[in-house]
Amino acid sequence: xxxxxxxxxxxxxxxxxxxxxxxxxxxxxxxxxxxxxxxxxxxxxxxxxxxxxxxxxxxxxxxxxxxxxxxxxxxxxxxxxxxxxxxxxxxxxxxxxxxxxxxxxxxxxxxxxxxxxxxxxxxxxxxxxxxxxxxxxxxxxxxxxxxxxxxxxxxxxxxxxxxxxxxxxxxxxxxxxxxxxxxxxxxxxxxxxxxxxxxxxxxxxxxxxxxxxxxxxxxxxxxxxxxxxxxxxxxxxxxxxxxxxxxxxxxxxxxxxxxxxxxxxxxxxxxxxxxxxxxxxxxxxxxxxxxxxxxxxxxxxxxxxxxxxxxxxxxxxxxxxxxxxxxxxxxxxxxxxxxxxxxxxxxxxxxxxxxxxxxxxxxxxxxxxxxxxxxxxxxxxxxxxxxxxxxxxxxxxxxxxxxxxxxxxxxxxxxxxxxxxxxxxxxxxxxxxxxxxxxxxxxxxxxxxxxxxxxxxxxxxxxxxxxxxxxxxxxxxxxxxxxxxxxxxxxx
RNA sequence: CGGGAUGUAGCGUAGCCCGGUUAUCGCGCCUGGUUUGGGACCAGGAGGUCGCAAGUUCGAAUCUUGCCAUCCCGACCA
Numbered sequence: 001x002x003x004x005x006x007x008x009x010x011x012x013x014x015x016x017x018x019x020x021x022x023x024x025x026x027x028x029x030x031x032x033x034x035x036x037x038x039x040x041x042x043x044x045x046x047x048x049x050x051x052x053x054x055x056x057x058x059x060x061x062x063x064x065x066x067x068x069x070x071x072x073x074x075x076x077x078x079x080x081x082x083x084x085x086x087x088x089x090x091x092x093x094x095x096x097x098x099x100x101x102x103x104x105x106x107x108x109x110x111x112x113x114x115x116x117x118x119x120x121x122x123x124x125x126x127x128x129x130x131x132x133x134x135x136x137x138x139x140x141x142x143x144x145x146x147x148x149x150x151x152x153x154x155x156x157x158x159x160x161x162x163x164x165x166x167x168x169x170x171x172x173x174x175x176x177x178x179x180x181x182x183x184x185x186x187x188x189x190x191x192x193x194x195x196x197x198x199x200x201x202x203x204x205x206x207x208x209x210x211x212x213x214x215x216x217x218x219x220x221x222x223x224x225x226x227x228x229x230x231x232x233x234x235x236x237x238x239x240x241x242x243x244x245x246x247x248x249x250x251x252x253x254x255x256x257x258x259x260x261x262x263x264x265x266x267x268x269x270x271x272x273x274x275x276x277x278x279x280x281x282x283x284x285x286x287x288x289x290x291x292x293x294x295x296x297x298x299x300x301x302x303x304x305x306x307x308x309x310x311x312x313x314x315x316x317x318x319x320x321x322x323x324x325x326x327x328x329x330x331x332x333x334x335x336x337x338x339x340x341x342x343x344x345x346x347x348x349x350x351x352x353x354x355x356x357x358x359x360x361x362x363x364x365x366x367x368x369x370x371x372x373x374x375x376x377x378x379x380x381x382x383x384x385x386x387x388x389x390x391x392x393x394x395x396x397x398x399x400x401x402x403x404x405x406x407x408x409x410x411x412x413x414x415x416x417x418x419x420x421x422x423x424x425x426x427x428x429x430x431x432x433x434x435x436x437x438x439x440x441x442x443x444x445x446x447x448x449x450x451x452x453x454x455x456x457x458x459x460x461x462x463x464x465x466x467x468x469x470x471x472x473x474x475x476x477x478x479x480x481x482x483x484x485x486x487x488x489x490x491x492x
Numbered sequence: 493c494g495g496g497a498u499g500u501a502g503c504g505u506a507g508c509c510c511g512g513u514u515a516u517c518g519c520g521c522c523u524g525g526u527u528u529g530g531g532a533c534c535a536g537g538a539g540g541u542c543g544c545a546a547g548u549u550c551g552a553a554u555c556u557u558g559c560c561a562u563c564c565c566g567a568c569c570a
Contacts, residue, residue, distance in 0.1 A: 010564050017563085028562075084570060124570070158493075158568045165569070218570040241570070273570090308529050347530035354530095365529060375529080492569095 012233045013161075019283050020162045022355050023292040033160035033167035037276070040356065043300035045170065045276060049150065051202050051298065052172065052274070055194050061146040061174060066128050068152075069119035074127045078252035084219020085123045088155045090167075092119040121154045126220065126245075126271060129175045130253040137177060137267060140259050144187070145177040163280035164237070164492055171275035177250070177267040179257065184268035185223075188244040191272040192225040195240035203278065204295040204408035205229050205285045206415045207239055208438075208487065210463025215447050218271075222246035228462045228487070230415045231284040234436020236462045236489035239281050242272035280492075285411050292357030293379055295407050296400040303329060303336040303396060304358045306349045308365030315340070321369050321389075325362075328393040334400070354379060359403050360396060380407050421485070428476050428488075432457055438489045442482035444475035453477055459488045 020026050025041030037045065053063070069092060076082040096113035100106045122128065129149075137145060154168050174191060178184040192209055199207045207227035217224045221243035229239045250256070250266040259265050286293040296302050305322055309315040322338055329336045337358075339349055346363065353361055363375040374392060377384040380403050387395055418437025422428035431439050443449060443461065453476075454460050464486045473482045 013564065032561090081570085088569075155569080159566090212570095216570090221570080224570075238570095243570080271570095306529095310528060342528090345528050345530090345532060347528085347532080349531085350529095351531045363529070367529075 009233070015289075016280075016284060017162060019287050019292055023283075024356055025279065025283075025292075026162055028162075031167070033157065035162050035166050037170075040300055041279065044279060044282075044294070044298060047298040047300065048198075048202070048278060049172070052194075052198055053148075053150075055198060056148050056172075056174065059146075059190060059194060061148045061176075063150065064147050065149055065151070066125050066132065068122055070122050070125075070128045072118045072120055074131050075120045077127060077131075078220050078249055080248070081124075081126055081220030085155070088157055089123055090121040090154045090156050092121065122151075123153055123155045124271075124273075125149060125151070125153075125173055126175065126249055127253075130249040130255060130269070133175075133177055133267075134253050134255045137255055137257050140179050140257055143177055143179045143257060143267065144183065146174075146187075147176065148172055148174040161280075161492075163283070164277055166276075169276050171273050173271060173273040176270045177255065178269070179259065179265070179267065181246075181268050184246075184270050185244050188223070188225055188242045188270045188272070191270070192227065192240075192242040195242065195272070195274055196227050198274075199227055199229065199239055199278075199281075200408065202295065202297045203282050203285075204297075204404060204411060205239070205281055206408065206412040208463060208465055210465045210468075210487065212241075212463060213447070213450055213461050213486075215450050216461065218243045220245060220248050221271075222248070225466075226463055228438075228489075229281050229285060230418055230437060230489075231281070231492070232287075232414070233284070234418060234490075236438065236491040237277075237281050237284070238462070238491065239278060240272075240274040243270060245269035245271060286407055287357070290382070291355035293407060294357035294359055296359045296404045299357070299359055300335070301337045301353075301356070301358045302334050302400055303360045303362060304349075304353045305336065305338045305362045305364065306346050306353075307338075307340045308346050308363055310366075314366050317366065317369065318364060322364060325374075325389070325392060329396065332393050332397050334393070334397060350377075360399060362392075362396070378403055380410075419487070422476060423473075425476050429457060432459055432488075432490065436490065438462065438487045440485045440487055441476045442473035442484075443486050444478050444480035444482055449475060449477050449480075453488070457490075459490050462487045462489050462491060 024038055025044065026038055027036040029036045093115055094109050094113045095115060096110040097107040098110040100108040133145065136142060150172050152168055152170050156167055157165050160166050176187050178187060196207050196209050199205045207229050209227055210225070212224040212226055218241060223244040225242040226238055227240045229237050231237055247266040247268060249269050255267050256264045257267055283292060286295070305326065307315065307318040307322060309318050319340060326336055326338055350361065357379060359379050361377045363377070368374050372389045373386045374389060375384055376387045376396065376399065378399060418435065420431050420435065420437060420439055422431050422439050422441045428439060428441055439459070450461055464484070468484045470484055473485065474480065475482050
C-alpha cells in the first residue's frame with residue numbers, strides 16, 4: 001500500500017473497504033452492521049475452514065452443533081461471562097407477528113406472543129454448551145471431551161467494519177472438558193499453536209503468541225492466550241484466542257465427574273475460536289494499491305488462465321491447448337480458472353484478477369503456442385516471465401510455493417521492522433505517533449497503569465509474549481520495577 | 493450514544509447557494525457491427541418514488557422542519 005494512505009485512518013479505511021468491495025469478497029447488507037459474503041469471499045472462508053477443520057481433527061477434536069438461542073437463565077449462570085457480553089446481546093422477546101390494524105399491509109409484533117423467558121442470540125456458546133456437557137459427563141472415562149462447533153454468532157457492537165467487526169459473523173468455537181488442570185492448560189496452548197501455525201503457514205500472516213493481561217482477558221477465563229498480527233497501517237489485530245477457563249463454567253453449570261477414586265471433581269475447561277475476522281487480517285496484511293493479494297495455499301483461485309485470440313478459429317486453437325494444461329494443473333491439485341469468456345478483453349481480465357489477488361496469471365495466445373511458451377505473471381511482485389510449455393504445470397506449482405513463502409517473508413520483515421523498544425515515557429509516546437507498530441516496553445503489572453496508558457495514548461497491551469525474555473527494568477509510566485517487557489500497540 | 497459528511501438509474505456523479513421546459517455526464521446493461529498481447533471502438537436503445545414524510549409556493553432535486561439510512565472520526569469492542 002502507498003505510504004500516503006497510512007497517514008490518515010479514514011483513508012486507510014477507504015482503502016480497506018474498496019479492497020473488500022472491489023475484490024468481490026463481500027457487500028454491505030441491508031441489516032445494520034452485517035455483511036453479505038459473496039461467493040469469492042465465501043470460497044476463501046471455506047478454504048480456511050477446511051484447513052482448520054483438518055487441523056482440529058488431527059488434534060483429536062470432533063464437530064457438533066448447539067442451538068443459536070440461549071435462554072437468559074442459562075446465559076447468566078456464569079456471572080463474569082454474562083456481564084462481559086451483556087452490553088452487546090441481541091434478544092428474542094416475541095415469537096409471532098400479526099397484521100397491524102392501524103397500518104394496512106404492515107405487520108406488528110403481537111404483544112400476546114411475548115416469551116415467558118427471553119432468548120439470547122448467542123454471542124458465544126459457553127453457556128448452552130456447558131449446560132449440555134452437564135448431561136454428558138459423569139465419569140473420568142467421559143473425559144477429555146473435545147468438541148468444536150462451526151457457527152454464526154451475534155454481537156451488537158456500536159461500530160462495525162466489514163470482516164473485522166460485524167454484528168453477525170462466522171466462526172468456530174472449540175469447547176473442551178478435562179480431568180486435570182494440567183491437561184486443560186496443555187489443550188489451551190496446543191490450540192493456540194494450531195492457530196499460529198495456520199496463520200503463518202496458510203495465511204502467510206506472521207503472528208506473536210502471547211497471553212493477555214487481566215484487563216484484556218475473556219470474560220469468565222482464568223487465562224487468555226492469543227495470536228496478534230500487525231496490519232500495514234501499524235495497528236495490531238487480535239487474530240485468534242484460546243482460553244483456559246479453569247473450573248469457572250464447571251462450577252456455574254455444576255459439571256462434575258467421578259475420578260478413579262470415586263470422588264467427585266469439577267472438570268477443567270478450555271475454549272478457543274477464530275472467525276471471519278481472519279479474512280480482514282489477510283486483506284490488511286498483504287494487499288497493495290492494485291488490490292488483494294491471496295496466499296496461494298488458501299486462494300480461492302490459484303491460477304487464472306487468460307486466452308488471447310482473434311476470432312473463433314484461433315480461440316479454438318488456444319482453448320484446445322489450454323485445456324491440456326488445465327488437466328495437468330488439476331492433476332497437481334492446483335485450483336485453476338480458465339476465463340475464456342468473450343465479453344471482456346484480456347486487459348480487463350488482467351486488472352480484474354489482480355484486484356481479486358489471484359496469485360498466478362497465465363496469458364496464452366497463438367504467438368505463444370507457436371513458440372511453445374506462455375506468459376506467466378505473479379501477483380505478489382507483479383513480475384512477468386515467459387515460460388516453456390514443457391513442464392509448465394510443475395513450474396507453476398513451484399512458483400505458487402515461492403509466492404507463498406515470499407508473501408510471508410515480506411509480512412514478517414514488515415512486522416519485525418515495526419517492533420521497537422521504548423525505555424521511557426517520552427520515547428513511548430514518540431514512537432506511537434511516529435511509527436505505529438508494536439512497542440516493547442516495561443510495565444509494572446498493574447491494571448491501573450495499563451488503564452492509564454490506554455487513556456493517554458489509546459495503546460493497549462496486546463500480549464505478554466510466550467517464552468518472553470526475563471529482563472529487569474522500570475515501568476515506562478510509573479517507574480516501578482518490572483521483570484519483563486510486554487507488547488503495546490494501538491489495535492483494531 | 494456524541495461529532496462530521498453523504499443520500500439523484502446497478503455503480504460513480506452534475507445540478508441545490510440564487511425554485512421555473514423533457515434531471516447532467518461517465519461506467520455498466522441491451523441490440524447490431526468492428527475488435528481482442530494491460531480495464532476497446534462505432535451506431536442505436538432501455539433504465540429515475542431525485543432517501544422518506546410533512547410544510548412553504550402557481551410551481552420543489554433545489555427552500556423549511558422532522559424522520560430514516562450509510563460512511564468516517566470518537567465512545568464501546570471476549
